[in-house]
Amino acid sequence: xxxxxxxxxxxxxxxxxxxxxxxxxxxxxxxxxxxxxxxxxxxxxxxxxxxxxxxxxxxxxxxxxxxxxxxxxxxxxxxxxxxxxxxxxxxxxxxxxxxxxxxxxxxxxxxxxxxxxxxxxxxxxxxxxxxxxxxxxxxxxxxxxxxxxxxxxxxxxxxxxxxxxxxxxxxxxxxxxxxxxxxxxxxxxxxxxxxxxxxxxxxxxxxxxxxxxxxxxxxxxxxxxxxxxxxxxxxxxxxxxxxxxxxxxxxxxxxxxxxxxxxxxxxxxxxxxxxxxxxxxxxxxxxxxxxxxxxxxxxxxxxxxxxxxxxxxxxxxxxxxxxxxxxxxxxxxxxxxxxxxxxxxxxxxxxxxxxxxxxxxxxxx
Ligand SMILES: Cc1cc2nc3c(=O)[nH]c(=O)nc-3n(C[C@H](O)[C@H](O)[C@H](O)COP(=O)(O)O)c2cc1C
Numbered sequence: 145x146x147x148x149x150x151x152x153x154x155x156x157x158x159x160x161x162x163x164x165x166x167x168x169x170x171x172x173x174x175x176x177x178x179x180x181x182x183x184x185x186x187x188x189x190x191x192x193x194x195x196x197x198x199x200x201x202x203x204x205x206x207x208x209x210x211x212x213x214x215x216x217x218x219x220x221x222x223x224x225x226x227x228x229x230x231x232x233x234x235x236x237x238x239x240x241x242x243x244x245x246x247x248x249x250x251x252x253x254x255x256x257x258x259x260x261x262x263x264x265x266x267x268x269x270x271x272x273x274x275x276x277x278x279x280x281x282x283x284x285x286x287x288x289x290x291x292x293x294x295x296x297x298x299x300x301x302x303x304x305x306x307x308x309x310x311x312x313x314x315x316x317x318x319x320x321x322x323x324x325x326x327x328x329x330x331x332x333x334x335x336x337x338x339x340x341x342x343x344x345x346x347x348x349x350x351x352x353x354x355x356x357x358x359x360x361x362x363x364x365x366x367x368x369x370x371x372x373x374x375x376x377x378x379x380x381x382x383x384x385x386x387x388x389x390x391x392x393x394x395x396x397x398x399x400x401x402x403x404x405x406x407x408x409x410x411x412x413x414x415x416x417x418x419x420x421x422x423x424x425x426x427x428x429x430x431x432x433x434x435x436x437x438x439x440x441x442x443x444x445x446x447x448x449x450x451x452x453x454x455x456x457x458x459x460x461x462x463x464x465x466x467x468x469x470x471x472x473x474x475x476x477x478x479x480x481x482x483x484x485x486x487x488x489x490x491x492x493x494x495x496x497x498x499x500x501x502x503x504x505x506x507x508x509x
Pocket of ligand 1 (some may be wrong): 388483
């Protein structure tokens with residue numbers, strides 16, 4: 145072991161529900177199919193939590209045929225992804241990311257639970273009924289994503305009253321830095337009030353005083369290196385969720401051209417778009433976003449009514465987000481939308497998940 149390895153104290157294990165996670169790092173769910181079985185199992189094999197993003201999983205699967213059975217195909221594709229990741233990481237901790245804003249939210253949760261997901265992370269709306277949909281396997285840890293103490297408090301009270309259970313952890317996502325859909329209005333973005341520096345200590349204090357520290361707080365957004373993790377833990381978080389850091393890994397489930405777009409990006413290539421889901425989203429500046437900003441037409445045909453509320457379907461505005469994210473994942477850089485956190489543009493080369501974990505744990509690059 146080198147001197148630098150010796151100089152960093154070990155990261156504390158993270159306890160969520162009945163699971164003890166050796167390294168307190170959850171890999172953030174990344175749809176569409178950016179985090180599927182390969183990335184999730186690689187992270188789980190390193191002692192973190194691997195997360196499969198369930199949104200529109202079928203689009204790049206053998207199960208989906210245009211115009212047919214999108215929802216059934218999503219279920220079959222999710223079962224495949226869970227099985228493959230469990231085979232590749234039999235003793236790892238693997239969960240799913242299920243978004244409330246998606247029409248098949250309930251089916252994705254039920255399928256995850258029935259097929260052995262250890263954890264469900266759920267955001268893009270408050271997952272008020274998550275315990276009901278996950279009831280068949282109480283050991284599955286339920287982790288809602290919130291953007292404020294108010295939301296955490298409301299959810300915990302509601303779950304306790306209706307389902308006699310508490311969230312197994314609360315995940316705070318910082319809209320100032322996180323990738324993908326942001327749980328906040330555009331005019332509230334970049335406000336200190338919603339930053340992890342402000343909200344994580346509030347959540348930690350709330351968990352301590354109201355629930356005897358029973359609900360660990362996880363923070364997401366802008367975590368890149370060991371310093372960021374140590375800072376998050378010093379704020380009172382018990383663990384972190386990281387997504388953008390894993391984009392340029394060999395194990396990430398997207399096309400090589402998708403990963404190269406991050407390596408080629410400049411520091412200024414991060415933009416905010418208005419998603420048809422009615423939320424702002426953080427994305428990479430590409431041909432797609434440039435066309436969008438100029439008012440041009442981009443993938444705009446609704447093919448599966450996948451979102452609960454969607455301006456593409458209802459007002460023929462905007463674009464089909466599932467199609468746009470799917471195209472990017474397949475390597476269509478001209479017509480695809482690439483989500484990113486502010487850190488996505490820091491990638492300079494490809495890495496293995498194992499090397500990232502080694503760096504985070506020992507400080508060795
Ligand atoms: C490419 C990409 C896709 C994402 N897709 C989802 C998703 O499907 N569901 C979700 O809840 N969060 C999604 N996110 C958010 C991440 O899970 C994560 O919480 C956030 O990006 C953390 O910030 P970081 O990227 O700075 O680590 C996505 C993020 C990225 C970069």
